Amino acid sequence: MKKRSLKLIAVPVALSFVAAACGSDDDGAAEDTPNTEVESEEPAEEEAPAEEEAEEEAPAEEDTPPPVVVERTGDEIIVTGPERDESEAGALQQVLGAWGDENGVEVTYLGDADWEANINVQVEGGNPPDISIFPQPGKLADFARAGSIVPLADDAVAATTENWSEAFNSFANVDGVQYGVPVKADLKSLVWYQPARFEADGYTVPTTFDEFTALVDEITAAGGTKALCVGIESGQATGWTFTDWVEDMVLRQHGADVYDQWVNHEIPFNDPQIVESMQTVLDLFSEDNVYANSGTIAATAFQDNGQPLVDGDCYMHRQASFYSAFIPEGTAFADGSEGAVDVFYFPDINGDAPVLGAGTFASAFNDRPEVHELLAYMSSPDYAEARQVAQQELKGGGDALSGFLSAAIGQDPSVYQPLEQSFLDILASAEIVRFDASDLMPADVGAGSFWTEGTAAVNGDKTAQEAADAIEASWPS
Structure with missing residues (x-):
């Protein structure tokens, strides 16, 4: 959706995260590392709340599928993450695939039941995806300090700076360097x-x-x-x-x-x-x-x-x-x-x-320009709106809730159902918001x-x- 006659007014403009170590603390460096605190001011036209989670943490099927194997067939972009429910993974593939069609590159999303373990195996084996979606900023920080993921290209940094609050971006900033873009928000309480x-x-x-x-x-x-x-x-x-x-x-x-x-x-x-x-x-x-x-x-x-x-x-x-x-x-x-x-x-x-809130963050494992162009898109309100619409339709359309929530600046709130808008209202009115501690x-x-x-x-x-x-x-x- 390109037209935005409405702005997201349910989330506050000023959110500040006060120093908390994110990820490994073995080097003692935290001056540019994000914190858990979000202080809300008056609700305004654009800004971001502090989860999935997803939070979000990876959901599991009763019959665990085999591990996801990253196999490339050419110059495609492989994106992995823990979201694999039919509506979640389907919406991701639909929206990312549409971007790929517009930009002349094939994009494939692979949802992984055991993402937390398998992403380690893929990195250690020298065959990581191009992009992965991290539900834990702590794990993202560990990967950044190990050199497994790469800093965002300048254009991607500019895009996520424009599209998300400093508070949310800080969770993918490791030792003063931006390694990822926020792509989802969750309210847990x-x-x-x-x-x-x-x-x-x-x-x-x-x-x-x-x-x-x-x-x-x-x-x-x-x-x-x-x-x-x-x-x-x-x-x-x-x-x-x-x-x-x-x-x-x-x-x-x-x-x-x-x-x-x-x-x-x-x-x-x-x-x-x-x-x-x-x-x-x-x-x-x-x-x-x-x-x-x-x-x-x-x-x-x-x-x-x-x-x-x-x-x-x-x-x-x-x-x-x-x-x-x-x-x-x-x-x-x-x-x-x-x-x-x-x-x-x-x-x-x-x-x-x-x-209690949470979110997910997308990071790159290589410097291919098209990979960072995709990350810039994933930070945008256009992506948030497209994913919300696609996921809601896959959940049955009508009054169905999508299970998706974003705090991207400038998105059209009308794409959300009233109950989903109330989630944003709770985040906006909360005086104390903290990001998921385990993440x-x-x-x-x-x-x-x-x-x-x-x-x-x-x-x-x-x-x-x-x-x-x-x-x-x-x-x-």
Whole structure:
């Protein structure tokens, strides 16, 4: 879409990220390395919020497909990433392929169930893709410092500087050099639910965390339908959903300053405050409270909670804005109808309304001019609008939610559904926004021990203290 009579007014102009180490801290250099904090000012016509995530972290299929192999047939551009749902991967291929057609180059997107592990194998084997989409700035920083990815060409730097806020661009800036472009944003502090079921059973949306835990207790005491749907299985990334819960709890129980200290390793991972937040999550994850679609939380794929939610097997599912891509096709959203799904803000404790966010970033593994031209396009509002439209159509069109969200400056907000626009409103109104902590930590921790040790704790194999001790021991020196 070229015409923009409307500007994105739901996101604030001034967002500042205050110093937090992103990725490996072994060199001690952080003066140009981005931080976790976003301070919002008055909403204005253009700018970016602080996730998928994607966040976003890689979703997994129940039957894990074989590893993605990068094979070139000529001068094509190969793009890889963790997004592989039919609507996500399909939209990526459609939009990137259309750019390639216009520019005389074939572009192929390969979604990878085990992207976190396989991108390492591809790099070590000397056969990386041309571009990969990183859900973890910490991993991107590790690759940059190892020389595996290349700095952006000047035109790509200019494009992403124009199209995204300094705050968001900072997460792909390593030691003062821009290595990537933001391509997606996520809002994580959300709880999905069905308002009609709440009303029919006499429950109300909680506005404080105490009310949230009281509601969980009340639902559990009533027997029958479980309070929560939870699943943390995600292939090589199993455990990342647990880390999101912990991050939201650290923000709520101990505040933004402690959160920043935790990310920067200014306090150890096994600090009592962090252990408390881990234990709070484990207490909520009790068998009495949780419906696990595959029998246990660790065996239940994270994307397999949408169907149980709409089927009435649970009342609530805490997950990011992108999760609409995993709600069953045909489900109504926030229209007041019976069976419609809506969201509420994951309640706070101290009245400061903190928000957990995330995003993904595209980086290049070589200096081919067309590769950097594609990265410049991927940073643009044209790309954001085209992907939103394509992904929404692949989700069924009409009132369907796409699961995609962007903070690119100047995009037309009318391409988003009302509920999706409300996600941007939450980001805009939040006084405290923090980027996903595990995504900012060194990859050995944030995409390693935090996942594996967290899974061990969820399985009951370790206590919260034991898991935190093991994660602390794994932090790179």
